[in-house]
Amino acid sequence: MNSAFAMFVLDNARPGAIHFRMAGHLTHKSENITWSPGKVTHAEREQRMGHSGCVVWFTGLSGSGKSTLATELERELFKRGKNAYVLDGDNVRHGLCSDLGFSPDDRKENIRRIGEVSKLFADAGMICITAFISPYRSDRELARNIVPEGRFIEVYLDTPLTVCEKRDPKGLYVKARTGKIKDFTGISAPYEAPFHPELELNTEQCSVSECVATILKRIGLA
Amino acid sequence: MNSAFAMFVLDNARPGAIHFRMAGHLTHKSENITWSPGKVTHAEREQRMGHSGCVVWFTGLSGSGKSTLATELERELFKRGKNAYVLDGDNVRHGLCSDLGFSPDDRKENIRRIGEVSKLFADAGMICITAFISPYRSDRELARNIVPEGRFIEVYLDTPLTVCEKRDPKGLYVKARTGKIKDFTGISAPYEAPFHPELELNTEQCSVSECVATILKRIGLA
Numbered sequence: 001m002n003s004a005f006a007m008f009v010l011d012n013a014r015p016g017a018i019h020f021r022m023a024g025h026l027t028h029k030s031e032n033i034t035w036s037p038g039k040v041t042h043a044e045r046e047q048r049m050g051h052s053g054c055v056v057w058f059t060g061l062s063g064s065g066k067s068t069l070a071t072e073l074e075r076e077l078f079k080r081g082k083n084a085y086v087l088d089g090d091n092v093r094h095g096l097c098s099d100l101g102f103s104p105d106d107r108k109e110n111i112r113r114i115g116e117v118s119k120l121f122a123d124a125g126m127i128c129i130t131a132f133i134s135p136y137r138s139d140r141e142l143a144r145n146i147v148p149e150g151r152f153i154e155v156y157l158d159t160p161l162t163v164c165e166k167r168d169p170k171g172l173y174v175k176a177r178t179g180k181i182k183d184f185t186g187i188s189a190p191y192e193a194p195f196h197p198e199l200e201l202n203t204e205q206c207s208v209s210e211c212v213a214t215i216l217k218r219i220g221l222a
Numbered sequence: 223m224n225s226a227f228a229m230f231v232l233d234n235a236r237p238g239a240i241h242f243r244m245a246g247h248l249t250h251k252s253e254n255i256t257w258s259p260g261k262v263t264h265a266e267r268e269q270r271m272g273h274s275g276c277v278v279w280f281t282g283l284s285g286s287g288k289s290t291l292a293t294e295l296e297r298e299l300f301k302r303g304k305n306a307y308v309l310d311g312d313n314v315r316h317g318l319c320s321d322l323g324f325s326p327d328d329r330k331e332n333i334r335r336i337g338e339v340s341k342l343f344a345d346a347g348m349i350c351i352t353a354f355i356s357p358y359r360s361d362r363e364l365a366r367n368i369v370p371e372g373r374f375i376e377v378y379l380d381t382p383l384t385v386c387e388k389r390d391p392k393g394l395y396v397k398a399r400t401g402k403i404k405d406f407t408g409i410s411a412p413y414e415a416p417f418h419p420e421l422e423l424n425t426e427q428c429s430v431s432e433c434v435a436t437i438l439k440r441i442g443l444a
Contacts (some may be wrong), residue, residue, distance in 0.1 A: 003385075039293055039296060039298055040297060040300045044300065045300075048303075057318075069228075071261055074261060074262055075261070075262060078262045078266065078267075078270070081270075083305070083346075084262075085342075085346035087263065089344065091342060092342075095338040095341065095342075095368070096335060096339065096342070105294075116317040116318040117318065117339055117342065118311070118342075119315075119317065120307075120313060120314075120339065121319070121346070123307075123313065124305075124307035124343070124348065125305075126346065126348075143382070146317070172332070186375060210364040
């Protein structure tokens with residue numbers, strides 16, 4: 001065969017605007033040219049998955065319960081037949097962001113990349129759950145602004161520092177207090193609480209299951 | 223309520239190794255403590271989705287047909303009830319990698335990040351399809367090596383330069399030939415063909431639908 005290969009360029013910025021280009025030798029047009037209707041649309045994905053793609057963005061101090069709640073939320077969503085995926089330090093800091101440290105600039109870039117990846121997951125129709133301290137308000141706003149309106153659910157874990165420090169699940173507060181870790185959020189680096197998060201939860205006062213139930217209700221999947 | 227909040231730390235590096243930590247005031251243990259069985263497992267995701275998460279990595283010159291095939295493959299997989307998502311210049315170069323240019327170092331970092339993101343998608347159980355020139359062999363090997371063995375399907379589009387240049391869907395070859403674009407793969411920057419790709423397709427000789435059928439067969443989803 002020396003047939004043609006059709007080039008179809010879909011303009012993602014304007015869904016429905018499909019630019020068609022043809023190149024090569026058209027010797028077997030009807031046989032070898034396949035119309036490409038473009039990518040799978042959001043509506044098709046939503047219909048298939050039974051929910052919209054979105055980002056559930058946890059923010060709060062170390063030890064406030066982000067990873068615990070993210071993991072449990074993912075599990076509960078899965079049990080309900082939904083497609084969810086957690087982005088956290090385990091799968092991001094060691095991979096995509098392995099080149100970044102904890103300086104303000106690096107934290108900013110870290111959150112920028114996580115925001116962009118969560119956007120891709122939401123675009124793919126998934127419920128993307130992120131579990132990062134994400135201490136700066138402006139960085140979280142950037143992440144919010146790149147996903148369609150209403151698809152970014154900021155969940156602020158308003159757990160008091162004293163409680164987080166008592167929990168200290170990874171022994172990091174002890175190290176921060178003794179100067180072994182620098183730039184530690186809440187101790188030697190700032191945390192900027194959200195002004196208007198979609199949800200605010202105090203994990204000292206509510207159990208894991210209560211918190212998860214509140215989030216499921218908020219995203220309409222209880 | 224002033225009940226306890228359980229901290230469960232799942233060690234992702236060692237599935238099955240679940241570290242349990244407790245903090246706070248245990249006033250209503252049975253009522254408020256929820257056992258977190260950890261993240262959704264790969265096996266559970268595979269069973270739900272009906273396929274394994276994997277990466278279908280297209281590589282080839284500009285105009286070789288990567289985006290066209292990626293889009294069409296995504297569509298065909300969706301029609302078969304599978305969960306697939308395309309990463310390409312449209313959704314990556316303008317977002318996650320917007321800070322990168324086309325120097326060798328930037329290309330390397332670009333492909334590193336795309337590799338890491340495709341790994342996350344595969345980890346989430348999706349069939350992640352990437353459509354990037356990815357000219358350097360070592361960069362593609364890095365992307366291959368971070369996903370589990372057998373989950374990386376490198377598809378080399380062995381379309382001759384002359385054919386790609388004739389197609390020139392974005393008018394880039396003309397600009398490269400006249401020096402308006404520097405470091406253009408195939409003209410003024412190198413392309414390193416894979417030694418052992420899982421698939422090698424010549425889009426001059428095979429139609430879109432034939433190529434897609436070959437790929438579907440290779441990944442066991444024809």
